[in-house]
Amino acid sequence: MKRRLFGITWLPLLAFWAFLLALANGRNFNVSGFYIPFLIYALTSSVFISLAQKELSERVEFAISGISRLNSILLCLFISSIIILLNTLTGTNNGANQIWASILILIPLIINFIIYSLVDYQQEQLTTGFDSRSKNRNQSLLVIKDWEEYLLSLSKTYKNNDILITEIERIQNIINYSSFFRSTESKDLLNRIKSSSNINELLDLFSEVK
Secondary structure (H helix, E strand, O other), X not given: OHHHHHHHHHHHHHHHHHHHHHHHHOOOOOHHHHHHHHHHHHHHHHHHHHHHHHHHHOOOOOHHHHHHXXXXXXXXXXXXXXXXXXXXXXXXXXXXXXXXXXHHHHHHHHHHHHHHHXXXXXXXXXXXXXXXXXXXXXXXXXXXXXXXXXXXXXXXXXXXXXXXXXXXXXXXXXXXXXXXXXXXXXXXXXXXXXXXXOHHHHHHHHOXXX
C-alpha cells in the first residue's frame, strides 16, 4: 500500500521537479532567479504531497471531511505548480518578479492550512452533534423499554379491569411511533404512574399520553 501511494504521489512530483530543472537549463536565469522560487516550491509541494499521502492512507470517521481536505491539497498544489511553471517559462532575472513568485508559491500553502482548520472545526462540530444525537436516542430507547416492561406488568396486575387494559393496549400500540415517548415528559409521567396504585388516577395519567 505504501509503495502504491508513493507511486501516485511522490513519483509525479519528482518528475515535475525534473521537468522544471530541465526547462530552466534553457533559460537565462541567474542562480537566485530560478532556484530560490524552485526551492520554495520544492518545500511547499513536499508538504502538500505528505498531507495528501496522509489523507489517502488514513481512514477518517467522516469521509466528506477527508475528501474536502484532499481536494484542498490538490487544488493548492496545482496553483503552486502553475506559478512555478510560469516563473520558469518567463526566464526573468528581475528581483521583484522572483520575490513575487516566491510569495505566490507560498500563498496556496497558507490558504490550505486555513481550509484545513475550517474542515477540522466542521468535523468536530459533526462529531459533537452525532454523539449528542446518539446519546439522546439511547436514552429514548431506554425510556421506551422501561414503559413497555411496566405496561406489561400492569396488564398482568389489572387483567380483570377492562377499562385499564384497553388504555394500556392503546399506549402499547403507539409507544414505538409517538414522539411523546422520546421526550423527558414521558419519563416523568412513567415515574408518576409507578408511584400510583389507584385505578382512577392511573386512567387520568394514561390519558396524558397522546
